[in-house]
Amino acid sequence: xxxxxxxxxxxxxxxxxxxxxxxxxxxxxxxxxxxxxxxxxxxxxxxxxxxxxxxxxxxxxxxxxxxxxxxxxxxxxxxxxxxxxxxxxxxxxxxxxxxxxxxxxxxxxxxxxxxxxxxxxxxxxxxxxxxxxxxxxxxxxxxxxxxxxxxxxxxxxxxxxxxxxxxxxxxxxxxxxxxxxxxxxxxxxxxxxxxxxxxxxxxxxxxxxxxxxxxxxxxxxxxxxxxxxxxxxxxxxxxxxxxxxxxxxxxxxxxxxxxxxxxxxxxxxxxxxxxxxxxxxxxxxxxxxxxxxxxxxxxxxxxxxxxxxxxxxxxxxxxxxxxxxxxxxxxxxxxxxxxxxxxxxxxxxxxxxxxxxxxxxxxxxxxxxxxxxxxxxxxxxxxxxxxxxxxxxxxxxxxxxxxxxxxxxxxxxxxxxxxxxxxxxxxxxxxxxxxxxxxxxxxxxxxxxxxxxxxxxxxxxxxxxxxxxxxxxxxxxxxxxxxxxxxxxxxxxxxxxxxxxxxxxxxxxxxxxxxxxxxxxxxxxxxxxxxxxxxxxxxxxxxxxxxxxxxxxxxxxxxxxxxxxxxxxxxxxxxxxxxxxxxxxxxxxx
Amino acid sequence: xxxxxxxxxxxxxxxxxxxxxxxxxxxxxxxxxxxxxxxxxxxxxxxxxxxxxxxxxxxxxxxxxxxxxxxxxxxxxxxxxxxxxxxxxxxxxxxxxxxxxxxxxxxxxxxxxxxxxxxxxxxxxxxxxxxxxxxxxxxxxxxxxxxxxxxxxxxxxxxxxxxxxxxxxxxxxxxxxxxxxxxxxxxxxxxxxxxxxxxxxxxxxxxxxxxxxxxxxxxxxxxxxxxxxxxxxxxxxxxxxxxxxxxxxxxxxxxxxxxxxxxx
Numbered sequence: 081x082x083x084x085x086x087x088x089x090x091x092x093x094x095x096x097x098x099x100x101x102x103x104x105x106x107x108x109x110x111x112x113x114x115x116x117x118x119x120x121x122x123x124x125x126x127x128x129x130x131x132x133x134x135x136x137x138x139x140x141x142x143x144x145x146x147x148x149x150x151x152x153x154x155x156x157x158x159x160x161x162x163x164x165x166x167x168x169x170x171x172x173x174x175x176x177x178x179x180x181x182x183x184x185x186x187x188x189x190x191x192x193x194x195x196x197x198x199x200x201x202x203x204x205x206x207x208x209x210x211x212x213x214x215x216x217x218x219x220x221x222x223x224x225x226x227x228x229x230x231x232x233x234x235x236x237x238x239x240x241x242x243x244x245x246x247x248x249x250x251x252x253x254x255x256x257x258x259x260x261x262x263x264x265x266x267x268x269x270x271x272x273x274x275x276x277x278x279x280x281x282x283x284x285x286x287x288x289x290x291x292x293x294x295x296x297x298x299x300x301x302x303x304x305x306x307x308x309x310x311x312x313x314x315x316x317x318x319x320x321x322x323x324x325x326x327x328x329x330x331x332x333x334x335x336x337x338x339x340x341x342x343x344x345x346x347x348x349x350x351x352x353x354x355x356x357x358x359x360x361x362x363x364x365x366x367x368x369x370x371x372x373x374x375x376x377x378x379x380x381x382x383x384x385x386x387x388x389x390x391x392x393x394x395x396x397x398x399x400x401x402x403x404x405x406x407x408x409x410x411x412x413x414x415x416x417x418x419x420x421x422x423x424x425x426x427x428x429x430x431x432x433x434x435x436x437x438x439x440x441x442x443x444x445x446x447x448x449x450x451x452x453x454x455x456x457x458x459x460x461x462x463x464x465x466x467x468x469x470x471x472x473x474x475x476x477x478x479x480x481x482x483x484x485x486x487x488x489x490x491x492x493x494x495x496x497x498x499x500x501x502x503x504x505x506x507x508x509x510x511x512x513x514x515x516x517x518x519x520x521x522x523x524x525x526x527x528x529x530x531x532x533x534x535x536x537x538x539x540x541x542x543x544x545x546x547x548x549x550x551x552x553x554x555x556x557x558x559x560x561x562x563x564x565x566x567x568x569x570x571x572x573x574x575x576x577x578x579x580x581x582x583x584x585x586x587x588x589x590x591x592x593x594x595x596x597x598x599x600x601x602x603x604x605x606x607x608x609x610x611x612x613x614x615x616x617x618x619x620x621x622x623x624x625x626x627x628x629x630x631x632x633x634x635x636x637x638x639x640x641x642x643x644x645x646x647x648x649x650x651x652x653x654x655x656x657x658x659x660x661x662x663x664x665x666x667x668x669x670x
Numbered sequence: 671x672x673x674x675x676x677x678x679x680x681x682x683x684x685x686x687x688x689x690x691x692x693x694x695x696x697x698x699x700x701x702x703x704x705x706x707x708x709x710x711x712x713x714x715x716x717x718x719x720x721x722x723x724x725x726x727x728x729x730x731x732x733x734x735x736x737x738x739x740x741x742x743x744x745x746x747x748x749x750x751x752x753x754x755x756x757x758x759x760x761x762x763x764x765x766x767x768x769x770x771x772x773x774x775x776x777x778x779x780x781x782x783x784x785x786x787x788x789x790x791x792x793x794x795x796x797x798x799x800x801x802x803x804x805x806x807x808x809x810x811x812x813x814x815x816x817x818x819x820x821x822x823x824x825x826x827x828x829x830x831x832x833x834x835x836x837x838x839x840x841x842x843x844x845x846x847x848x849x850x851x852x853x854x855x856x857x858x859x860x861x862x863x864x865x866x867x868x869x870x871x872x873x874x875x876x877x878x879x880x881x882x883x884x885x886x887x888x889x890x891x892x893x894x895x896x897x898x899x900x901x902x903x904x905x906x907x908x909x910x911x912x913x914x915x916x917x918x919x920x921x922x923x924x925x926x927x928x929x930x931x932x933x934x
Contacts, residue, residue, distance in 0.1 A: 314901050315901065315931060316931070317870050317901075317929075317931075318869055318870050318929040318931045319931070321869075321870045322869050322870060326868065326869035326870065326929060327869075329868040329869070329877070329926075329928075330868045330869060330905075330926070330928035330929065333868065333905045333908055333926040333928065334905045334908060334911055334928070335908045335909075346908065354868075355869070356868070356869070356872060356877055533911065534903060534911045534930065535911075535930075536903050536911055536912050536913040536914070536930070537716075539717065539910065540910065540911060541910075572901075572931050636908050636909060637907055637908025637909075638695075638906070638907035638908050638909035639761075639764060639832065639907075640698060640909060641698065
């Protein structure tokens with residue numbers, strides 16, 4: 081088995097044309113790797129290089145990149161992650177989604193820093209990559225299966241040592257928020273599963289053929305031991321003990337739990353959906369990704385004994401946002417999203433929008449009402465089957481609002497077409513800015529500005545310059561963590577993150593990267609995404625929030641009014657552009 | 671009192687810190703503190719602007735003039751109070767300010783007295799107040815002459831369900847003018863507040879609410895065995911996320927302590 085040159089990177093991507101199974105090596109100079117790192121940073125570069133300007137996201141020419149990173153394959157905890165990057169059929173702009181576990185390691189150990197799919201297969205196919213060898217296999221046996229079943233089928237067919245990322249049936253049908261999955265973890269946002277499905281590719285299978293060689297293996301080992309110890313400290317206790325579901329009661333108490341399509345921010349049914357209640361009533365088991373010491377995954381027992389992986393975002397989108405407080409319905413809906421291979425946030429957001437449309441008489445669906453778990457599950461089934469409202473809901477709320485008309489776009493809770501995650505912008509003004517300006521659309525991972533709102537240092541109801549700085553800082557941190565790649569749940573264990581990340585990167589790659597360089601890299605990655613979007617048709621109007629958030633005040637549990645005025649949002653956006661070195665319209669200066 | 675009231679100890683905090691924090695909780699805009707020229711003040715929460723009276727010893731009307739003038743760019747009206755109201759309740763502030771668009775002054779009338787130093791004024795009265803000071807007409811009552819005043823008497827105040835639930839005796843206007851009054855008010859039990867813990871913090875004491883007596887957030891956290899460090903945040907009545915241990919609590923408050931490691 082050949083071993084790569086020391087340095088954590090291979091210096092090449094493999095570009096596979098699934099039309100005929102041919103492939104070519106794309107050299108990745110050290111300059112590119114150092115400037116982009118890997119993950120979402122390198123993925124953005126690849127998309128810019130390989131994607132024809134203005135390409136339809138579902139056209140054969142649209143590239144779909146599976147991108148690894150310098151840290152993948154090292155013993156550093158939480159580093160077994162990969163990014164999937166493409167042009168989103170939901171937003172028409174760049175989207176990048178992360179998933180975890182063995183696929184990341186085996187994919188990188190094919191000897192490539194990225195695997196890029198282009199073209200369209202003649203028939204349903206599976207792409208198998210072992211080292212530099214690419215096979216285009218018949219995928220008709222897997223077509224129509226859930227991603228989990230497809231994964232199992234391919235692995236059984238190919239034998240030991242293969243790792244598989246697959247889309248579900250929603251990806252085949254072109255549901256614009258279809259996911260890509262591996263081992264139950266989803267590259268969830270932006271519809272990358274539909275991009276894979278549009279290529280008539282059900283799954284990508286990878287088999288390791290080499291090893292990764294850090295520049296300073298012994299020091300990496302020492303750093304890994306230290307990081308593992310720190311990962312078991314207080315900064316991750318929430319993730320370990322209750323997982324992200326711990327947010328349900330906390331966010332409800334903070335009047336920031338989106339409820340009934342963002343008409344309220346406190347949900348009376350939250351206690352029934354809280355981790356504390358579910359853990360006691362249903363039993364919970366923990367799981368973790370490969371190479372992870374945290375183990376944030378919590379699987380709850382649904383009806384019939386089925387284990388369902390639950391996260392805060394599932395409960396927010398499929399529970400409070402739809403007004404559903406029945407835990408069985410929310411667990412079942414979550415499991416159904418996984419089976420179909422659709423993003424829970426966009427699914428819940430689109431259904432909640434449709435519920436409001438139905439209640440206002442804009443949609444002829446008397447069965448579709450807030451609070452109905454039965455309606456929630458029926459809507460998901462129709463999205464899966466393509467019957468009834470399915471084709472409309474498969475578009476996502478923005479495109480569906482264009483079909484339904486009336487004033488339905490004003491309460492379509494999305495930015496750039498991507499549905500808003502479980503954070504109420506009116507009670508979190510730094511987050512409101514982050515949601516508005518982020519390249520991916522309404523996103524809580526690439527912009528973790530909620531950290532600024534909940535820092536205890538800012539007035540989260542009165543956004544201003546400090547909120548802008550908080551939003552920028554969180555974007556920069558995410559840009560590096562998602563490119564190196566390290567799990568965002570580790571962020572609290574670093575006292576001086578950029579310095580410490582630079583040290584880790586130096587140990588693995590041998591580059592003399594320091595904190596200053598890494599901060600510049602973060603800024604470059606954020607701006608590179610914006611530049612790609614600009615090329616693909618972004619306009620300043622895309623950096624904005626839906627009308628509901630700017631015209632309708634919220635009453636908080638305290639009795640105070642939470643409001644976000646257009647002038648306040650505009651002021652924060654202008655300050656953000658200035659701080660990012662952009663012109664007043666949000667474009668890079670020439 | 672023999673010493674400045676602002677710095678008087680109040681359950682581990684100070685009178686000024688407490689009153690400022692309570693007003694902050696009751697209003698939607700900025701809070702300013704007006705002091706005698708160069709007066710030393712105890713620590714204040716972030717974001718509070720401190721202004722100086724232009725002249726020493728001209729009484730509260732001068733402070734009202736300075737404060738209203740400073741706020742006139744930010745708000746149509748402002749709640750004005752003295753620093754010696756330790757039992758002021760945010761619900762009282764909200765009740766008084768609720769009628770601010772109906773008159774130039776919303777004036778509580780409690781215990782047989784008008785309460786101009788626990789009242790709401792239109793900020794456009796700043797010029798009038800300044801002129802009165804210049805004319806040596808220094809009593810706040812002069813500001814009420816010739817303007818539209820809405821009086822909130824005790825029945826009107828108690829008709830507010832939110833206020834009567836937490837301050838039925840309208841102790842919000844109890845001032846501290848003598849050492850005896852200070853001692854008497856200080857001897858009262860601290861406010862009764864409900865504290866609950868969510869998530870991993872609940873492991874120590876369960877997440878069902880517990881009622882404790884605490885005048886500050888720090889005291890409440892202590893009483894349920896939680897340290898307000900960088901991993902912990904508090905939501906008081908679902909409002910601001912904070913870990914300020916000196917944040918004043920008031921009767922009937924509900925405090926939820928949550929893990930600060932947000933996200934997901």
